[in-house]
Amino acid sequence: MKLFGPDEIDAALTFPGLIDTLAEAFRGEAVVPPRTHHQIARPGEEAVLLIMPAWSAPDSETAYLGTKIVSVFFANGTRNLPGVMGAYLLMNGRTGEPLAVMDGNRLTLWRTAAASALASRYLSNPEASSMLMVGAGGLAPFLIKAHRAVRPLTDIAIWARRPEAAEAVVAELARDGIEARAVVDLEGEARTADIISCATNATQPLIHGRWLKRDAHLDLVGAFTMQMREADADALERARVVVDSEKAIDEGGDIAIGIDEGNYTAEKIAGTLTDLCHGRIVGRAEEGEITLFKSVGVSLEDLAAAIAVWESRARA
Incomplete structure (x- = not known):
């Protein structure tokens, strides 16, 4: 062995x-x-x-x-x-x-980031050039590299509660020849980003639906318990939602909390990553559509x- x-x-x-x-x-x-x-x-x-x-x-x-x-x-x-x-x-x-x-x-870092990028390949605008990474933990550089593998990203912004943590990820990426910038204006960056990827331990929404522009894609990776949340119910309502598995409906904080509060229903979810890969549902259904992928991890x-x-x- x-x-x-x-x-x-x-x-x-x-x-x-x-x-x-x-x-x-x-x-x-x-x-x-x-x-x-x-x-x-x-x-x-x-x-x-x-x-x-x-x-x-x-x-x-x-x-x-x-x-x-x-x-x-x-x-x-x-x-x-x-x-x-x-x-x-x-x-x-x-x-x-x-x-x-x-x-x-x-x-886990590799497969989680790759799953997000696989969903993005179906759901995000093929011409997406800007990405906002919310969170500066171990997943951040992996998610950025994964999304770069499927979309022509030229502007990468990183936000974290501790600015020095975002700066550290910028430096790590620079060693791999990837240019990124640390930012402090979360709302301003979210309003202009083509792709927003969140990997945090937040317990209150960081991303609000009213911030999302046309054609935006929101990738929610954190919030793996009912005590955690990265996006509000308005983000769910405004987006076409795909999950990595049905577990995201009752385990992942974002969707499960929205349903528990009565602000969202499971029937509105377009389908799973398996449905996308099998062609049972389409990716981006219409121009200008906001899309959202929620993952909790699949064995x-x-x-x-x-x-x-x-x-x-x-x-x-």
Whole structure:
């Protein structure tokens, strides 16, 4: 059994390749059971264990089985540790033989950003040239690089509650030859951006529907609990909404809270990323349309990314 850390995963993946891999996976017939949540009792703090399995369809020529195990310890910031940590176990889908253990955090960064870019390939304006990244955490540079892989972005702005965090992402991107700028006027930038991608721990809306211009695409990645929210109900009402899975309807804070408050209904959702990839629904339905993609994470994405890493390194 092999161990793949962040460097090995980075060496194995590219966004153009992984985006295409995810598109193929969503068109496939993999088995994706519901992920399970386990509350972990810890004195004075909240913690959660998530288990996310998936496996290849029974008639697959090359079968794989995988499970991501993720811990979420909300007080880890006080320990100078990431709040979310995990590992991915990839196995032979025919024999159950363990093949590899992969860094779950790095794999998640890649697959989450690639899924957003896949949705953007269907939903955003093909001529989109400006992007506003809301949030400056670990996902920010990945989301920017992923969206650049599908749209001709020439103006990239980064906003964060702490301006120095946005500046740090700008510097990180510069080392990769990507020009970006840190900004402090969130509303002003949101009103002009072609693509807005949010990856934050916000508990109150940061993006308001009245700010969104014609043809804007809103990518909501944070707000994975009912205590979190990145966009208001007006954004949902003004947009054509697609979700990564039906779990986004009752787990992801943005949509679930809007429904719970009575400001939005599940019937208004156009469909899922699977529907897009299968052609059961169209991407942008009309010129000038505002689109919105909400993701909470799908174990199919982890499996596809892990297989891509394994097969790439096997060929190396």
